[in-house]
Amino acid sequence: xxxxxxxxxxxxxxxxxxxxxxxxxxxxxxxxxxxxxxxxxxxxxxxxxxxxxxxxxxxxxxxxxxxxxxxxxxxxxxxxxxxxxxxxxxxxxxxxxxxxxxxxxxxxxxxxxxxxxxxxxxxxxxxxxxxxxxxxxxxxxxxxxxxxxxxxxxxxxxxxxxxxxxxxxxxxxxxxxxxxxxxxxxxxxxxxxxxxxxxxxxxxxxxxxxxxxxxxxxxxxxxxxxxxxxxxxxxxxxxxxxxxxxxxxxxxxxxxxxxxxxxxxxxxxxxxxxxxxxxxxxxxxxxxxxxxxxxxxxxxxxxxxxxxxx
Numbered sequence: 539x540x541x542x543x544x545x546x547x548x549x550x551x552x553x554x555x556x557x558x559x560x561x562x563x564x565x566x567x568x569x570x571x572x573x574x575x576x577x578x579x580x581x582x583x584x585x586x587x588x589x590x591x592x593x594x595x596x597x598x599x600x601x602x603x604x605x606x607x608x609x610x611x612x613x614x615x616x617x618x619x620x621x622x623x624x625x626x627x628x629x630x631x632x633x634x635x636x637x638x639x640x641x642x643x644x645x646x647x648x649x650x651x652x653x654x655x656x657x658x659x660x661x662x663x664x665x666x667x668x669x670x671x672x673x674x675x676x677x678x679x680x681x682x683x684x685x686x687x688x689x690x691x692x693x694x695x696x697x698x699x700x701x702x703x704x705x706x707x708x709x710x711x712x713x714x715x716x717x718x719x720x721x722x723x724x725x726x727x728x729x730x731x732x733x734x735x736x737x738x739x740x741x742x743x744x745x746x747x748x749x750x751x752x753x754x755x756x757x758x759x760x761x762x763x764x765x766x767x768x769x770x771x772x773x774x775x776x777x778x779x780x781x782x783x784x785x786x787x788x789x790x791x792x793x794x795x796x797x798x799x800x801x802x803x804x805x806x807x808x809x810x811x812x813x814x815x816x817x818x819x820x821x822x823x824x825x826x827x828x829x830x831x832x833x834x835x836x837x838x839x840x841x842x843x844x845x846x847x848x
Contacts, residue, residue, distance in 0.1 A: 575636025596681035634667025794822035
């Protein structure tokens, strides 16, 4: 019997940003990166839009309140990230010092053109402190479309790292069968799925994706309390009275079998850790390999439109 192991430690950082404060949020992220590195983690994954906070007001303020939305959008853009910039430099230095791979959600400015529109993006940094890629969410959901532009196929990719082959889909992109198929065809071993969704249905989806793709899934959600939003923001008054948590998180790490091996972590900040063995992926695919022996390329054709891919 083979005694080879390919064990690595992965981490899901269920943390709260410093709301709409890029500098302080980046400092908190760097501290978490260093802490995870000291604990021996090979990969740490942060929530969707961690820098510098999920714009939950899109579900509260009607679009007719243009003046209010304009001011919030201005703050959001001013606290967004260009790739690369001073913010990414700080994150890269922390990753290099900690010798850990990092995936972090952020608001990304469209620095290639107007510098005034935003994407919901993931930034990928390797353990030598180099930016290895980014992914822009293909389609924002519902009210999010008032904030974020649509990404395209050029940022659908996977990355070879010391922690394995990593790819990412953001929140409800994971519901898109063809987006998932692209991830599987890349040979992804670890799918990072930063999200704002804390629901039981989301957890079930993550378990299904892990089984379908025969891969590890790291679902990382932001833990956010009412107290994390400064009182100066008027939209805070639109939440029900007495509410404590805006999002309880429920981050988790899931094996290729669909088994939850860490979490869900509910209603608290923290970093989840799990030791994983990449050879479990091969075992999981003995009976079902969605893009291998269980595929039918003679019946189905699949293609990704990747314009201007770098």
